[in-house]
Amino acid sequence: MLRAPSQALILLAHPTYAESKLNRALLNSVAGNLDIKVRDLASLYPDFKIDVAAEQKALIEADLIVFQFPLFWYSTPAILKKWQDEVLTWGFAFGKMGKALHGKKFLVATTTGVDETFYLPSDNRPYDMEDYLSPLIQTARYCGLEPLPCFCLYGGRNLPENRIAEAAAAYRKILIDTLKNADQRS
Numbered sequence: 001m002l003r004a005p006s007q008a009l010i011l012l013a014h015p016t017y018a019e020s021k022l023n024r025a026l027l028n029s030v031a032g033n034l035d036i037k038v039r040d041l042a043s044l045y046p047d048f049k050i051d052v053a054a055e056q057k058a059l060i061e062a063d064l065i066v067f068q069f070p071l072f073w074y075s076t077p078a079i080l081k082k083w084q085d086e087v088l089t090w091g092f093a094f095g096k097m098g099k100a101l102h103g104k105k106f107l108v109a110t111t112t113g114v115d116e117t118f119y120l121p122s123d124n125r126p127y128d129m130e131d132y133l134s135p136l137i138q139t140a141r142y143c144g145l146e147p148l149p150c151f152c153l154y155g156g157r158n159l160p161e162n163r164i165a166e167a168a169a170a171y172r173k174i175l176i177d178t179l180k181n182a183d184q185r186s
Helices: 022-030 054-062 076-088 131-140 159-186
Strands: 008-012 036-040 063-071 105-111 151-153
Touching: 008 022, 008 054, 008 159, 022 036, 022 063, 022 105, 022 159, 036 054, 036 105, 054 076, 105 131, 105 159, 151 159
Parallel strands: 008 036, 008 063, 063 105, 105 151
Antiparallel strands: none
């Protein structure tokens, strides 16, 4: 029996996506790829009333799950936290019977307004980006997902267009290569 090609699911959590430069560039780089689905959580749920069944169905159909968001106050936008709390439930994502996500790949793709040096340890900031994103990575592991190295695009306020284009191409390559590798394993 032939298996359908691997699918990526990008969960976009950007409350002002229309104004975004970096996140739009990342999504535009994969636009038109039928193996990559995007769920814009802020557009789908402006009232924060998550359709849990629809979200869980989308997760089941995906082989690669991507959380894409701008970093706000060293964390995710509120809609992504709400989504996690409601969708990643006991019996679905974790617990004795919660194996729906086991073996799927997971990627955090985040953007920042300031450059990378702001996310390196210093006197008043003892942590780095990996530390800030560790709750997402641990949640993924707890749910049986296999985390990939995080994709971080820094410095959105001052990043030149050619650097944004290079980063978008790199993002696209990560997604496409991960899907190809998943197809080869099946």
